[in-house]
Amino acid sequence: MKAKLINITKIEDSRGNLAVIEKDSIPFKIKRVYYLYDVPSNAYRGGHANKKQESLLIALSGSFEVVMDDGTERIRIMLNKPNVGLYIPTGIWREMENFSSGSVCLVLASTNYDEQEYIRDYNLFKLSKQP
Template sequence: MDEIKTSVYNCTVIELPQVESRSGNITPVTCNKEIPFNIKRVYYLYDVPGGETRGGHAHRNLHQLIVAASGSFDVVLDDGKIRRTVSLNRPNYGLYVVPGIWRELINFSSGSVLLVLASMSYDECDYIRDYSIFSKLKNGDTHNS
């Protein structure tokens, strides 16, 4: 596996379109228009107990847009050198997370719903679940990883 050369600064908050109406708002998301990838999978997290942490992994190739569909939470991004925390609390903003970034999801508000638009179908081989292996990949030490 080659070194993964992405940074937390490659991850950006994207403002999504919001069509406002007295009867409720809508936010359309179009592949390669609002977000820079094709969507292959959509999933959401909900009923996360207070104090729980989700995530705790990185991806080798997967691109994601993480949205607070309801409520709020924080995303801690880590590129092996720099940690950055992004708070999400509006359904028309999403955090674009590039491959090779360790992420942890924390501080879920009561009733929050985390929506993920992903560039790939689920593939366990794409996950890096051990931080020491992640760190070696980020720093180009491919022995034993």
């Protein structure tokens, strides 16, 4: 699977830490930024794959799990540090679940929103991965 964890530069200070994301920190140019918050612990988000969009997910506060599927492999990753992001390339099915109380998920995206580039049906996603 081509998804990977990316360490975000952290500057430690007795007054509080600072995390920095600059143009060379991630493998794409940021076109959109959004965040999820107040997600109930029993809810899940995502449930789609993108044809064009690359994403970086960061747990700014709290924690949540990301389940990813590339058509052959399914993995689960816990995000719980604001200086570690999860890079998700195109063509990966993702679901986010088990949100802790007060969690905030920041998403940096390589594209502007376009509903046409989402695959929201898992069976169609699986079919798109067949040779």
